[in-house]
Amino acid sequence: MEQRQGHRLGPLALTLPAVLGLALLFVAPFVTFSIYSFLTAGILPFSVGGPLTFDAYRSVVESEVNRALALNSLWTGLFAAATTVVVSLPVAYWLRYAAGSRRNLVLLLITATIFASYLVRIYAWRSMLGQNGVINSALVSLGVVDEPLAFLLFNRFAVTVALVHIFLPYVVLLLYAALLPIGPNMLEAAQDLGAGVVRRWTRVVLPLVAAPAGTAFVFVFILAAADYVTPQFLGGTSGVMLGVRIQESFLKSGDWPFGAASALSMLLAFLALYGLVVLALRLTGLRSIRFAS
Amino acid sequence: MRNETIERLNRRQLLLRSGVAIAAIGVSPMLLSACGGGDGGSGGTGAAGGMTTAGADGEVGGAVDYLSWEGYDTPDAIKPWVDASGVQINATYIATHDDIQAKILAADGSTGYDITTYYQGYKPLYQELGILQAIDSEKIPNIANLFEYFQGDAGGFWVNPDGARTGVPWTFGSLALTWDDTRLPGGVKSYYDLFDPSLTGKVAAVDDPTGNLALASHVLGLKPDAINRETDLPKVREFLGNVVAQTKGVSASFGDATNLLVSGEADICWLGWAAMNSFAADAGNANVKTALPEEGGSGFCDAFAIPITADNPQTAYSWINNILEPDVNAAANDYLIGATPVAGSVDLLAPATRDLYPYADLDEFLTQIPFYNNPLVESEEFLTMKEWLEIWTEIKANAGA
Numbered sequence: 001m002e003q004r005q006g007h008r009l010g011p012l013a014l015t016l017p018a019v020l021g022l023a024l025l026f027v028a029p030f031v032t033f034s035i036y037s038f039l040t041a042g043i044l045p046f047s048v049g050g051p052l053t054f055d056a057y058r059s060v061v062e063s064e065v066n067r068a069l070a071l072n073s074l075w076t077g078l079f080a081a082a083t084t085v086v087v088s089l090p091v092a093y094w095l096r097y098a099a100g101s102r103r104n105l106v107l108l109l110i111t112a113t114i115f116a117s118y119l120v121r122i123y124a125w126r127s128m129l130g131q132n133g134v135i136n137s138a139l140v141s142l143g144v145v146d147e148p149l150a151f152l153l154f155n156r157f158a159v160t161v162a163l164v165h166i167f168l169p170y171v172v173l174l175l176y177a178a179l180l181p182i183g184p185n186m187l188e189a190a191q192d193l194g195a196g197v198v199r200r201w202t203r204v205v206l207p208l209v210a211a212p213a214g215t216a217f218v219f220v221f222i223l224a225a226a227d228y229v230t231p232q233f234l235g236g237t238s239g240v241m242l243g244v245r246i247q248e249s250f251l252k253s254g255d256w257p258f259g260a261a262s263a264l265s266m267l268l269a270f271l272a273l274y275g276l277v278v279l280a281l282r283l284t285g286l287r288s289i290r291f292a293s
Numbered sequence: 294m295r296n297e298t299i300e301r302l303n304r305r306q307l308l309l310r311s312g313v314a315i316a317a318i319g320v321s322p323m324l325l326s327a328c329g330g331g332d333g334g335s336g337g338t339g340a341a342g343g344m345t346t347a348g349a350d351g352e353v354g355g356a357v358d359y360l361s362w363e364g365y366d367t368p369d370a371i372k373p374w375v376d377a378s379g380v381q382i383n384a385t386y387i388a389t390h391d392d393i394q395a396k397i398l399a400a401d402g403s404t405g406y407d408i409t410t411y412y413q414g415y416k417p418l419y420q421e422l423g424i425l426q427a428i429d430s431e432k433i434p435n436i437a438n439l440f441e442y443f444q445g446d447a448g449g450f451w452v453n454p455d456g457a458r459t460g461v462p463w464t465f466g467s468l469a470l471t472w473d474d475t476r477l478p479g480g481v482k483s484y485y486d487l488f489d490p491s492l493t494g495k496v497a498a499v500d501d502p503t504g505n506l507a508l509a510s511h512v513l514g515l516k517p518d519a520i521n522r523e524t525d526l527p528k529v530r531e532f533l534g535n536v537v538a539q540t541k542g543v544s545a546s547f548g549d550a551t552n553l554l555v556s557g558e559a560d561i562c563w564l565g566w567a568a569m570n571s572f573a574a575d576a577g578n579a580n581v582k583t584a585l586p587e588e589g590g591s592g593f594c595d596a597f598a599i600p601i602t603a604d605n606p607q608t609a610y611s612w613i614n615n616i617l618e619p620d621v622n623a624a625a626n627d628y629l630i631g632a633t634p635v636a637g638s639v640d641l642l643a644p645a646t647r648d649l650y651p652y653a654d655l656d657e658f659l660t661q662i663p664f665y666n667n668p669l670v671e672s673e674e675f676l677t678m679k680e681w682l683e684i685w686t687e688i689k690a691n692a693g694a
Binding site: 069 | 494538542556670
């Protein structure tokens with residue numbers, strides 16, 4: 001009996017610090033946050049009170065500005081996620097099968113970009129894409145264009161480029177890890193059976209990385225759609241996203257119920273997208289593929 | 294053969310048990326406050342962290358809890374006073390001005406913050422909330438060092454109608470237009486010149502809701518605390534909507550707007566601040582200038598105040614009195630790149646800081662940059678502060694829609 005109790009307590013004791021940390025830093029704030037979304041904003045900014053009501057959610061849905069910002073966020077998230085995954089796949093493939101001795105160096109370089117400050121990278125893109133930035137200066141000096149290209153910065157394009165740059169290293173590493181179990185012998189076998197490059201990709205590689213790619217897509221989509229810093233610095237007037245509205249609700253207007261309701265509404269949208277991705281993988285039969293250990 | 298059953302704690306059970314337990318802990322206080330109702334209390338932190346102990350026998354000293362912007366404590370300027378008095382400053386920095394009333398209200402009668410500041414527009418709100426205690430002017434003899442305008446109170450910003458003082462001004466400035474004089478020689482003559490097609494995409498604007506409202510109201514001949522929803526608000530919406538439409542986006546800060554001017558992305562900044570000249574010079578562009586167009590500008594003035602939570606008010610008085618010493622106020626406003634309201638500080642300012650404002654004709658300058666109140670907290674007829682914050686967000690978002 002005592003030995004059984006010891007076994008019962010052992011896992012609890014070991015996991016308790018992590019559980020408490022998770023509970024205090026995530027679960028409790030999330031629950032508090034969720035309750036805020038059903039409260040009523042006070043007359044003073046940064047004050048809330050009862051009764052519990054759906055008014056905040058009603059305001060979120062009825063606000064035309066909110067709907068436009070939400071749509072902008074979803075589109076930006078989708079573009080960023082799709083672009084990131086599409087760009088990352090060939091890079092991960094090359095790393096896994098063709099990099100050879102250069103693999104570790106390239107992995108180091110990819111990982112090193114993660115160490116750069118988020119804001120530094122945003123300002124770097126401003127310097128790159130600005131009217132007097134590196135790209136425009138090069139194009140003008142080479143005579144490719146007569147005047148700087150104004151469309152490179154302060155719009156959704158710039159936001160997407162920056163977001164792709166920020167999340168690319170994570171997705172490359174994730175897909176590289178997904179490709180690791182796919183030995184070169186599998187591709188060789190497919191080649192021996194007459195499959196060309198395209199067929200090897202579509203019939204061997206993609207089906208095996210579909211689930212991790214789907215995960216990466218959802219990961220980037222959620223982070224990109226919820227970002228509010230990148231749109232503020234690079235998005236201009238057309239790149240304003242819902243995250244900015246949520247941030248302002250909490251930090252400027254002090255309308256916490258509206259901010260919380262907006263955030264939870266976005267969370268529901270993310271969960272819906274996650275469900276769609278899972279459904280798509282299941283319908284295409286890609287979700288249940290397992291590697292032989 | 295032993296048949297042992299080991300009960301394993303699986304992930305699902307673990308998360309379920311801990312989530313329920315901690316959710317209960319997290320929910321309880323919020324439900325209690327919601328059931329309590331009312332508008333008071335933001336759920337923010339309580340009184341200032343750290344022990345607050347007054348100096349011995351009510352003398353200057355001990356720990357003083359400061360609540361305001363980072364930088365407004367002007368550490369270098371007041372260091373001699375800190376060293377001489379042995380004061381220990383516990384600073385709580387705010388991210389937004391509304392943090393001030395939120396934190397003082399959250400203290401809910403307990404002691405804590407000893408000294409704070411407020412922008413003049415917040416005076417009516419703080420008056421209504423009753424979060425500032427009356428200041429005994431006799432304990433701050435250096436009030437006599439202020440320019441006459443700032444000693445009195447034409448606008449009721451620092452002295453109540455009943456004569457009770459709630460604030461002591463110590464720095465001020467104006468908001469108007471800032472531009473790159475190389476790309477836009479001489480700037481523009483009027484705010485309405487910002488709408489010229491040649492400036493489309495070349496205007497910067499700063500995300501300061503109260504500042505934008507104050508300046509727009511000034512240009513339109515209105516007052517921020519008396520904007521009629523039916524007749525005046527559409528004009529304000531249209532004016533600021535047109536301003537934002539001329540920008541590439543509203544900058545998050547004055548620093549970011551300066552960055553746009555320096556990098557050439559913008560030629561002129563609506564809601565320009567003289568300190569941006571200095572920011573730009575530090576970034577290598579000495580051609581950025583700030584001036585008032587023909588409509589003038591709007592002024593801002595920050596005053597030190599003593600919250601009702603103070604339990605070391607004598608040290609707060611000493612702090613305020615010290616900041617009005619000419620050399621100290623000059624050093625503080627050099628640091629902040631602000632204008633000094635202390636007459637004797639003008640000649641002690643660094644030339645670059647002194648040249649930002651026309652001290653030789655200060656009275657005339659002050660008439661051109663009136664100080665305004667913020668919108669009211671509640672009103673049946675006029676725009677309220679909360680309404681304005683939401684409208685400003687819509688203006689920014691709609692510009693690109």
